[in-house]
Amino acid sequence: MACDHGAMDAAGLRAWCLRQPGAIEEFPFGPEHSVFKVAGKMFALSALERAPLEVSLKCEPELAQALRLSYHAVRPGYHLNKRHWNTITLDDDLPDQEVRDMIEDSYDLVVSALPARVRNQLDRAVGEGAGNG
Numbered sequence: 532m533a534c535d536h537g538a539m540d541a542a543g544l545r546a547w548c549l550r551q552p553g554a555i556e557e558f559p560f561g562p563e564h565s566v567f568k569v570a571g572k573m574f575a576l577s578a579l580e581r582a583p584l585e586v587s588l589k590c591e592p593e594l595a596q597a598l599r600l601s602y603h604a605v606r607p608g609y610h611l612n613k614r615h616w617n618t619i620t621l622d623d624d625l626p627d628q629e630v631r632d633m634i635e636d637s638y639d640l641v642v643s644a645l646p647a648r649v650r651n652q653l654d655r656a657v658g659e660g661a662g663n664g
Contacts, residue, residue: 538621539630541579544586547631548575551638552657570649574641575634576611584621586630587611588637598633 539547548554548567551574557566567575577586590598592614598605599617604624608616621630642650 538623539627541584544577544584544621545579547634553653569638569641570645572641574637585618586621587616587618588633589615589640590617590637
């Protein structure tokens with residue numbers, strides 16, 4: 532379907548964030564900053580109109596360090612807790628699949644910290660929505 536030639540664009544980034552179960556887009560920092568949340572908790576932040584395109588994502592601290600060492604496009608989170616967040620420049624250094632995996636990991640980290648009741652609601656919503664994609 533999507534190819535890994537070139538960097539993920541803003542539309543692709545936005546679409547991948549919003550396809551996570553229960554994900555919504557809000558603009559608490561102004562119209563130029565898209566904040567993607569699940570159950571009220573942020574898992575991705577991006578100024579989608581800015582060039583170069585960047586996204587900040589939550590990450591396990593050890594993995595965050597490893598990714599920073601592996602890719603020049605990954606650096607400590609900008610204006611965020613640098614231990615738990617990376618800011619990624621979406622350029623040719625990072626394959627699209629790696630970016631998609633990082634988005635999913637960020638989402639999963641946020642969901643894993645939610646109360647069980649909220650996680651169960653998300654699970655039910657996913658089950659009800661199965662087959663619609």
